Amino acid sequence: MKKITLLLLLFLAFNSKAQTSNFSLSDSLFAKGRYKLALKVLDEQPKSFVSHLKKATIYESIDAYKKAILNYEKALTIKNDYTTKLKLAKNYRAVKQYKKAIKIYEDIIDKDSLNLVLKYQLGKLYIITKNPKKAERTFKSLEKEDKTNVNYSYHLGLSYALQGKRDPMINSFIDTFEKDTLHVKAITRLANSFQKLRDKDSTQLFVAKGLAISPNDYDLNTLKINQLYKDEEYEKAIPYLLNSDTLYKKGTYPIYLLGRAYYHLDSLEKAKKYLTKLSFIDKEDFKTNTYLGHIALKEKNL
Numbered sequence: 001m002k003k004i005t006l007l008l009l010l011f012l013a014f015n016s017k018a019q020t021s022n023f024s025l026s027d028s029l030f031a032k033g034r035y036k037l038a039l040k041v042l043d044e045q046p047k048s049f050v051s052h053l054k055k056a057t058i059y060e061s062i063d064a065y066k067k068a069i070l071n072y073e074k075a076l077t078i079k080n081d082y083t084t085k086l087k088l089a090k091n092y093r094a095v096k097q098y099k100k101a102i103k104i105y106e107d108i109i110d111k112d113s114l115n116l117v118l119k120y121q122l123g124k125l126y127i128i129t130k131n132p133k134k135a136e137r138t139f140k141s142l143e144k145e146d147k148t149n150v151n152y153s154y155h156l157g158l159s160y161a162l163q164g165k166r167d168p169m170i171n172s173f174i175d176t177f178e179k180d181t182l183h184v185k186a187i188t189r190l191a192n193s194f195q196k197l198r199d200k201d202s203t204q205l206f207v208a209k210g211l212a213i214s215p216n217d218y219d220l221n222t223l224k225i226n227q228l229y230k231d232e233e234y235e236k237a238i239p240y241l242l243n244s245d246t247l248y249k250k251g252t253y254p255i256y257l258l259g260r261a262y263y264h265l266d267s268l269e270k271a272k273k274y275l276t277k278l279s280f281i282d283k284e285d286f287k288t289n290t291y292l293g294h295i296a297l298k299e300k301n302l
Contacts, residue, residue, distance in 0.1 A: 023050060030058055049078040056087070065094045082108070086118075098129050116145055123155055132162035150180040157189065169193065184214045191223055200227070216247055225257065234261040252278055259291060268295050 022041055029038040035058050042058075045051045056071035072088040075081070085104050092101035105122040109115060119142055126135035139156035146152065157172030170193050176186035191206035204227060210220040221244050228237035238261050245254040259275035262268070272295050278288045296302070 023054065026054060030054075030061075035062060047074070049075050049081070052078070053084060056091075060087070060091060063094075065091045069095070069097075093125070098125050101125060102129070116142060120151070123159075127155060127158050127162065130162060132159045135159035136163070148179065150176050150183055150186075153179065154183065154186050157186070161189075166193070181209070182213055184210055184217060187213070188217065188219050191220060195223060203227070216243065218244070218248060222253075225254075229257070229261075232264070234264045237261055252281055255281075256285075256288065259288070263291055263295065268298060271295060 022045055026038040026041040029035070029041065039055060039058055042051050042055050052071045052075035056068045056075065059065070059068035059071065069088065069091045072084055072091060075084055076088065085108065089101040089104040092098070092104070102122065102125050105118050105125070109119055109122060113119075119138060123135050123138035123142065126132070126138060136156065136159040139152050139159060142149070142152045143156065153172050154176040157169050157176065160166075160169035160172060170190065173186045173189045173193070176183050177190060180186070187206050187210040191203050191210060194202035194206065203223065207220050207223050207227075210217060211224065214220065221240050225237050225240050225244070228234070228240070238258065241254045241258045241261060244251070245258060248254065255274050255278045259271050259273075259278060262271035262274065272292065275288050275292050275295070278285065279292065282288070
């Protein structure tokens with residue numbers, strides 16, 4: 001009986017060494033970028049927590065998230081491991097399986113409410129999945145822990161925005177701006193909010209601040225252009241439109257407005273150039289064809 005036990009122990013020790021050696025080989029191959037060979041080595045090993053974990057890591061590194069998820073899930077059926085859960089949640093997020101990621105984060109935070117990093121990630125997922133009340137509670141809780149964190153106040157503002165709570169939303173974005181005067185997202189949100197309130201001065205104040213930091217921001221440029229059009233300052237609008245046309249090649253908005261701006265400035269050839277270009281893109285756009293008709297009348301091209 002003693003001999004059988006000894007032989008069994010020797011066999012297990014030998015097996016363990018062989019498996020460790022093969023894991024080292026797969027690690028070495030993976031480090032050199034030979035991930036297919038590394039996977040082949042792992043496939044030949046007995047299924048274990050480590051083998052599934054290593055395969056998941058390889059699949060994750062080549063953005064094969066679904067296969068990574070499958071292996072992380074298998075690893076967790078063998079061993080309940082905190083780090084592996086976090087990696088699984090990260091991969092769920094990569095494939096937009098947000099509810100599954102939320103479940104993992106909620107389970108962890110229930111046991112460790114002081115994990116502010118995970119709480120922050122959870123709050124963002126609540127916003128993505130349009131669960132603003134939970135997001136609001138989460139970011140209010142985070143703000144109590146750290147009032148200086150600009151991301152907490154900004155995301156709290158987003159949670160208010162999803163609920164249509166205008167005044168708390170604006171206050172949160174102002175709070176964010178006061179903490180960080182270079183926070184372009186908060187500045188853009190404030191500019192848009194004041195524009196909806198028809199507060200021209202506040203809108204243009206934040207548009208100017210935002211464009212000084214990020215001159216190529218699409219939303220801020222659009223707000224600036226729209227105001228210049230309302231004020232019939234077409235010449236001032238043209239540089240912003242030319243910049244937008246360069247940056248956003250797929251959009252027709254700057255092309256149309258360039259045509260109109262040049263038309264109002266009596267630069268008919270330039271107006272015709274942009275409007276004709278747009279008429280080829282959208283043959284049924286009656287506004288473009290109407291302007292081309294007006295140009296033809298001005299040129300007496302009946």
